[in-house]
Each structure stands twice: as structure tokens, then as C-alpha cells.
Amino acid sequence: MAYKKPSQKFSGKIREVTVGSGLKLGGESVLPFYKFDGDTGAKPAVGMEIWDVFPESWPQSLKDIFGPYADDPVKWAKFCVEKYNPDFICIKFEGANPEGDDRSPEDCARIAERLAGEVPVPLVIAGCDSDEKNAKVFTKVAEALPDKNYVFLSAIEANYKEIGAACGMAYGNIVSAESSVDLNLAKQLNILITQLGVKPEKMVMNPGCAAVGYGFEYVVTTMDRIKLAALDQNDSTLQMPIISPVSFETWKAKEAIATEEDMPEWGGQEERGIAMEVSTAAGVLAAGSNAVILRHPKSVEVIRKFIDELL
């Protein structure tokens, strides 16, 4: 008997979503990187994270790279774009945290406006630890930047109404729906947001993320199940592209933050951080992520090449 190569053809397809003016996410009708089965859609996008405040808590190796530019988000973003060519910039308004600098939504909007004016790639707008504050910040930023197709990361169960109404409907941007590693929760939130009136092609989702080693199996399994439901069962409520804030998780893990002094047998800290970021990013991409957010330039370079070699 001769070999018959198997293949899995699905009736469903991930919706193609355009971020900014031309960055496409999703559109695939096969499992992640299964080029041998059919159309893999748009190449997964690789973005870089910056903050509105100086990233005091980041490991020294990252501060060595970005420190000279990190006093101003526009300078920081331009440095990243010119030097490392990411597909998008994720500006995280860490400084808006009420327990920290408590930057006002108006101030955040001014920063976002300057970024939009000077940075040639699309923006992903991320918030701080306070869901309440994020709703206010996102509303102001979306208002200042209407119809830009920027992604707002994220709307959750507690604040989706405000964020959906402002970002997704009134000001024509893209809402990212964030749930906690559970297919049913992801589905429910997507349905609630579309019922508000946000169009599915103005949505992406973050069904939860973790660093490798830290409950990562739940992340992979949730994403596997979402992609199978979207493709195999043609479940349109789960056909949104997935965005994964990899860097938010990996640079908290001990493997990335322990100094060499602290863990002498582990060797250089910078390499450990990169390896955690690279592994987590490759891991979520293999499970179906359509965009990843990263910090270290080396991670950006490696993950970009990894994607290119697979497609």
C-alpha cells in the first residue's frame, strides 16, 4: 500500500481583521502553520511593548536597550520601529494605574495622539491593573483617535459595555475581548460584545495568557479548543483572531527576573528572559495566536524568523 498523506479540511474560517490601515490578522482556514492543509491566512503579527512611563520594574538588560529612549513614549516607539521593524506597537498605559501615577485619561489620549501622528505602524492600546480606569482611558483614547482601527486591549466582563460602546461603536476602533483561559467564557464575552452592536470584524480576542511553566497547558488547551470550534464546528462566535500579550507574563516569571547573583547556576539573566519570551511566544503561536506582543528585540527577531520559516 502506498502512503496517503492525511489532511484536515474545515468548513470554518477565522475572520480577517484589519488593524490600522493595512495590518491583517487571521483569515486562516487550517490549524496554525498547517500550510500542507490549506490557507494559513495572514502571517501572525509581531508587536513590541512600550510604556507611557519609564519602565523602572523591567530587568536591567531591557533598560539598557530602551532606557535612553524610555523617558518619552514617542521617542521609544520610534526607536523600536526604526531599529526593529515590528508590525505594531503596543502602548501600555501603566502610568494610569490609580495606585501609581494615576495619569488622567486626557493625558493618555494626548500621548496616544502623538504616537498616532508620528509612528508609522498601527497601535495596540493596553491599560493598567484597574479595569475601571481602563474603561475611562480607552474611551478617551478612542475618542481622540476615531476610525483608526487600533486595538484596545482589553475589554473584560466588568467593563465591556463602556469599552465596546466607545472603542468599537462610537469611535470605530477594534475591541479585544479578554477572558480567563476558558472557551465558554471567551464565547460568552464575544457574544455579549457583538450583541452591544460591535461588528465581529472589529473584534479580536485574548482568551488568556501565561508564561511557559505557569499554567501554560491551560492556555494551549483553551486555544486548541477555540480554533477547533471555530474551524471544525464553524462556530462564528469564536472566529475572532487571537492576540497574546506574551511579554506581560514572561517578564514576571522567576526565570526571567532572577539576577545572576540570585541564581548563579542559572547563568546570564538576559538570555533566560529572552528564552522564556521566545518559548512562550512560539508556544502560543503554535496553538493559534494571530499576534504576539514582545519586549526584547532579540525575541522579535527570532519569532519573526520562526514564523517566516514555517510559512
Added chain:
Amino acid sequence: MMGEMNMALNGMEIYKMLPKKNCKECGFPTCLAFAMKLAQGGTQAEKCPYMSDEAKGKLAEATAPPMRTVTFGAGERTYSLGGETVLFRHEKTFVNRPRFAVMFDDAENADEVAKKINHINSVNYTRISEEMYVEIAAFRCSSQDKQKFISLIKKVTSECKKVVPMIISEDPDIASAAAEEFAALGPIIYGANEQNCEAMVGIAKKHNLLLGVKAENQAKLYDTVQKIQNMGYKELLLDAGGRSLKNAFDDAVNIRRTALLSKDRTFGYPTVTFVCDMAQDKMMEVAMATLFVEKYASIIVLSDMDYSMALPLFALRQNIYTDPQRPMRIEQGIYKIGQADESSPLLVTVDFALTYFIVSGEVERSKVPSWILIPDAGGYSVLTAWASGKLNAKSIAKAIKDFEVEGKLKTRELIIPGKVAVLKSDIEDELPGWKVIVGTREAASLPAFLKDYRQKSAS
């Protein structure tokens, strides 16, 4: 015909082979019901007393799992590979974790070899009660010099006591000499191909070794495996030759799908992937190895393994190979770390094994003898348990009472995880006489925190 023998039988095909007495002695109402269950692997052929021996033999073959479990190594370093039944872990579970190998080449210089030996010996640690180390050293014979090759294997296996060798050579003469020399370690012999397979099978058979089969592509590999199966050897490890990431991924996925979806046992074996030949960059190797841990390699050969590679890769493997139906949970109670006495610090965490082992590891590292209290937190991580209402002032107060903490310890201070700082006043309300101290958010900063805390308590 041979090919068909390798395919799993469906219920109707099995039914045709049964006596059709419908006597119920197998425990099923009809022969057909029995056949259907048998096809799913839900019962055994022996349960029917009236089946002919010939039918039984055929059935045993046909109802064997779609992917064979093979082993390599010796003694306490014996490892199983393969035996997987699902393509996604949520469908049931993955069973035999992939094993990592480090590649040595006998044309490599001595410094390079020494560096890798050093890395293999230093990367050896415990994470959530699993010992992590490189299981395999792969040896490539580039010199074509038998003696040189064997002395390299000797050097590495005598200096790295834990590795099982994988002998890579397509020359049966060299492979046979090396197999002979290291048979006691249960090595893997890699290098059977279309031309040499007869001789290579002979070597593998003689020592009962796992045999790596290599071909240019999936179709050619398929033919070669059939040839080898016809020789009666089934301890196989497959390599369809892809040496670009794209092709190697295609191989890994399609070999696995042929076994599990097409139910064709010709490809019902584990695969090996040579990441070391696909990347020049260490971080790229980490990315590629990550992909293959998720999908679907059983041996992943890297060019080296230092801590920066090991920390994410072993952790990832441990996560992916956790049985989703059996979350790792720690028994509730009060645990003593080091020589803790009745005045030592008391910390509370959750009964999720991952969290407990991370926290207890950091407490040990601090060298501050302490107590750790584990309440009923549903087996969840700190925030998951908190968000689901399992970890709260009541469950913590209950643990203090249930485990008679007030009788055992003098301390009336309880250190809680920084992520649930909001619980502080609730707990103090539930536990009169107690003071709650908010600890750090991440366990990594616990050693500094505990040293500081002890100093403050002392003064």
C-alpha cells in the same frame, strides 16, 4: 494485503470475525455490540470464549493502540516513547513526554565537547517534584572512523552518567561496533534506510534496541517502514528527513495524523526531530523545540542544553504532559520547611501543586525555617482560587482551626500572597488576635522578604 493488516479494524469488520451466537457471555447484549466496543478499544478480544484462535490473533493485532509504545535505555533510565491516542491533550491526555537530546559530532573540537558535557552535568534540577535533566546524548559519526566515534561515546557516557546514547550512523559496520560496545546502556540505533535496513534491523534485533529509520520524505519513509515491519521488527523511531522547520513540522504532524486519524500503523511510531540541524541560533532552537513539544516529536535533538534553554523547555514539557483530568493538587495541612519551631514565620498559599512547589522552593532557598499553611483552595492558583471564591478569609480561618495552628504555634502573624492583599482585613476579622502581613506578589522575592521579616521580628 500487508498494508491492510496494519490498519485498525472498524466495528463491522470485527463483527464479521465473531461467532455470532449472541450468547452474552462477553457481557454485551449482542456480538455486534461487543464488536463495536472492541473497535473503540473498550474491551478485550479474550472476553469472547467462542472466538477462533486465528480470529483472536488477528483481532489482537487490529485492536492494538494506533501508536506503538517503544522503549529505550536500561535499568532506571528506561524511557517510553509514543503510545499517544489523541492529537490534542483536551481529548484525553498526552502520555509519554518527548525526551531531549544533545548532539555530539566526532568531528567537533574538544572544547566544544567539554562545554556540552559541562552543560549536561549542570542542568539537573527538580521542578514540581520532577527531576529535570538531558536524557539522551546523540552521536554523529562524521569522521567515519570507528575508533574515534566509539571513544567519543565512551568519553561522554562516562562523564555524563545519566544520558542514554543515540548512535547515529548509516554504516552498519560502525553502528554494529558501537551497539556492541554500549549495548548495556540500551542505546538507540539511528540510521536504518532503504538500502541498509536489513543489516540495521539485524543489529537492533540482536540487542533488542530502538531503531531510528530515516528516509528522504514521508512516502519513502512509509515504504521503508513497511519493509522493516515485514522483517518482523517494530521497535522503531521515525524520521521523514525534513531539515527545514517547515518540512520537519509537516513530517511531525502528518506522521502523527496518519497513525491517529487514518489509523494506519505503518506510521504508528514516535518521531525524532533534529532541531540542531535546522537552526544556527540558540534562541531559534528554543522556539523550534517549543513547537515540537506541542506538536508532535518524541525525541528532540538540540545542539546544546544550558539553563537558558532548559528552564523554558522542561517547564513547557511538564505543563503540556500534565493529565488534564488529574490536576496536580497538594494535600491541605500545615507543612514544615527546615527546622521551624513554634515562633517561625507562617505563610499561607494554595493547594495547587505548581504554586506550592514554587513557594516552598523559595522558602527553602531563603534558609529561614518556616511553616506553610495550605487551606482548601479548590486546587487552584492564587488568583484563580480567589476569583472563584475558593480562597477567602473563611477558608483560611478554617484551615487555621482544622490544623490546630493556634495550639502548635506561638506566632499570631500570617503572611499572605501579595496578589490577594485585599483579603487582609477580612482575615483579621475572621481570626481575632491575628495580624495579617501582606507578602510579595511573586514568590521569587520571598527570600529577601523573609530575611527582612525575621530580622524585624527579632528586634
